[in-house]
Amino acid sequence: MRLVNSKYYEIVNEIIENANLNGKKCIDATLGNGNDSLKLLSHLGEDGFLYGFDIQDIAIENSEKLLNKHNYTNYKLIKDSHDNLDKYIKDEVELVIFNLGYLPRANKKIVTKANSTISAIEKSLELLSDTGVLIVVSYLGHEGSFEERSSLEKFLKNIDQHKFLVEKREFFNQVNTPPIVYLVAKRC
Numbered sequence: 001m002r003l004v005n006s007k008y009y010e011i012v013n014e015i016i017e018n019a020n021l022n023g024k025k026c027i028d029a030t031l032g033n034g035n036d037s038l039k040l041l042s043h044l045g046e047d048g049f050l051y052g053f054d055i056q057d058i059a060i061e062n063s064e065k066l067l068n069k070h071n072y073t074n075y076k077l078i079k080d081s082h083d084n085l086d087k088y089i090k091d092e093v094e095l096v097i098f099n100l101g102y103l104p105r106a107n108k109k110i111v112t113k114a115n116s117t118i119s120a121i122e123k124s125l126e127l128l129s130d131t132g133v134l135i136v137v138s139y140l141g142h143e144g145s146f147e148e149r150s151s152l153e154k155f156l157k158n159i160d161q162h163k164f165l166v167e168k169r170e171f172f173n174q175v176n177t178p179p180i181v182y183l184v185a186k187r188c
């Protein structure tokens with residue numbers, strides 16, 4: 001088995017597999033085509049529940065189709081910006097995932113934005129359980145992506161170290177701006 005990862009989803013998979021999600025609540029803050037949601041639901045068990053957010057109809061439709069096809073019913077897909085998540089969720093959550101950028105094979109101009117992303121992360125951290133984890137996957141290349149990365153890093157770097165641990169995982173020798181995965185958990 002290779003011990004060093006080469007793809008962002010290998011890191012995400014490792015976190016999801018090691019988190020104890022059975023019976024817990026999770027948030028997919030950027031539904032897209034529903035792939036992250038599908039992965040999360042496979043670890044939640046019948047008593048777990050997933051909330052998914054996206055601002056595009058096509059993302060809600062594609063995700064609904066995918067989750068339905070796999071016979072999941074323990075989820076709610078919400079067509080709203082993730083920075084409104086506190087309007088819909090009051091309970092503690094075990095895992096929150098942000099997969100930033102644009103929806104593949106759709107309008108590349110509809111992208112996540114620094115301000116709403118950071119506000120949504122702040123709100124997610126309020127809901128995070130003591131054992132929970134927040135994952136942010138950040139890409140470069142689309143419109144506004146450099147500003148988003150830089151604001152995101154400034155925000156994450158300044159999270160109170162006495163309250164939270166923040167880890168940054170990057171593919172150090174890969175060319176062409178590979179994605180970076182950030183992980184946040186409570187320091188208990």
Ligand SMILES: C[S@@+](CC[C@H](N)C(=O)[O-])C[C@H]1O[C@@H](n2cnc3c(N)ncnc32)[C@H](O)[C@@H]1O
Binds near residue numbers: 029036055059110
């Ligand atoms: C890279 S895609 C997500 C990929 C997805 N997780 C998957 O597994 O297919 C980013 C998604 O974020 C969505 N998005 C952009 N701004 C948003 C916002 N403010 N709130 C929620 N979703 C947003 C886009 O519409 C797009 O579908």
